[in-house]
Amino acid sequence: MNKKVLVLTGGGDCPGLNAVIRAIAKRAKKEKGWEVWGSMGAFNGVLREPTELVRLSSKRTAGIHVKGGTILKTTSKGDPLKFPVMSADGTWSTIDRTEELINKIKELGFEAVINIGGDGSQRISQALYEKGLNIIGVPKTIDNDLSATDLTFGFSTAVQVASDSFDKLVTTAESHHRVMIMEVMGRDAGWIALHTALSGGAEVCLIPEIPYDIKKVVKRLNKRYEKGKGFANIVIAEGAKAKDGTATEFESKEVGYENVRLGGVAYQLSAQLKNAGLKADIREAVLGHTQRGGTPVAFDRVLATLLGVQAFEMILSEQYGRMAAFINNQITSVPLIDAIKDYNYIDKDSFLVKAAKGIGISFGD
Incomplete structure (x- = not known):
């Protein structure tokens, strides 16, 4: 048998x-x-x-x-x-x-x-x-x-999907002199966001492990516009939050689903930037489940x-x-x-974060 x-x-x-x-x-x-x-x-x-x-x-x-x-x-x-x-x-x-x-x-x-x-x-x-x-x-x-x-x-594919999307958003940001905010998955870890920011050349990368100061984000964006670039691109992880804020999450009403639902932080960031005085046009893109799908x-x-x-x-x-x-x-x-003992957070002192900061990516900290 x-x-x-x-x-x-x-x-x-x-x-x-x-x-x-x-x-x-x-x-x-x-x-x-x-x-x-x-x-x-x-x-x-x-x-x-x-x-x-x-x-x-x-x-x-x-x-x-x-x-x-x-x-x-x-x-x-x-x-x-x-x-x-x-x-x-x-x-x-x-x-x-x-x-x-x-x-x-x-x-x-x-x-x-x-x-x-x-x-x-x-x-x-x-x-x-x-x-x-x-x-x-x-x-x-x-x-x-x-x-x-x-x-x-699955991680490398998700990063590739996000990077391909980011590349497309760069050209539309440049054409319209806009700030484009792209939201990616990752729950409480910013791995997809950080790798996408490095591969795509984002000006700002906001991740759960490093709560951001919205004033510093605005300062970084204004500096780019002052240099005559005329556009900027931001990658934000779905679990990112401001220093004085909380993650954008809500309780699921689905029977049997225990995790909180994340999503919409790109729109929250957009509102925060406008309230903090950023004058540039802003658009948001939420990739969502496209990062899970495909070959x-x-x-x-x-x-x-x-x-x-x-x-x-x-x-x-x-x-x-x-x-x-x-x-x-x-x-x-x-x-x-x-x-299952420890969650795999990004170490804010890791070589990845240091390299990102070394090429001018702001984490809003």
């Missing part, structure tokens, strides 16, 4: 997910007596009746590494630790379905689970591991905010493939309770508990 591995993708979608799925399936094929299956919509595919599981055959996974999204679909609303249920009166509450989930996975005959996801998904992985499930994590996030790996696949760049395909192979080989050696990782240009693994 063949041994079976269950693969799932949780949290937000990300360029490179399909490359991981393909790599796991192709690596497993080289070992006799192994089958790879996928759970549709993270753990929801297991919990549903009837279950929604698909065999990840060679035919199903052929060529998917170049496609964005995930063939297994994904969700941020299926946490088995706090699973949403509706009462008879129409109100919602949460219950712990982990014991049911683990029992069902074992009853279905799976040797182990590979959970491809970000910080929230790997916290679920750790909880399930502590309850006795053979599980391995693969890091995924465009935000690059997992500290136990040097890079996460992954070559680097992300390679990194995702390496992590997928590593994940399956970790199952062969029974390295459960660990996450595949990319550290010092090597593919390795770390304990899940270490992977």
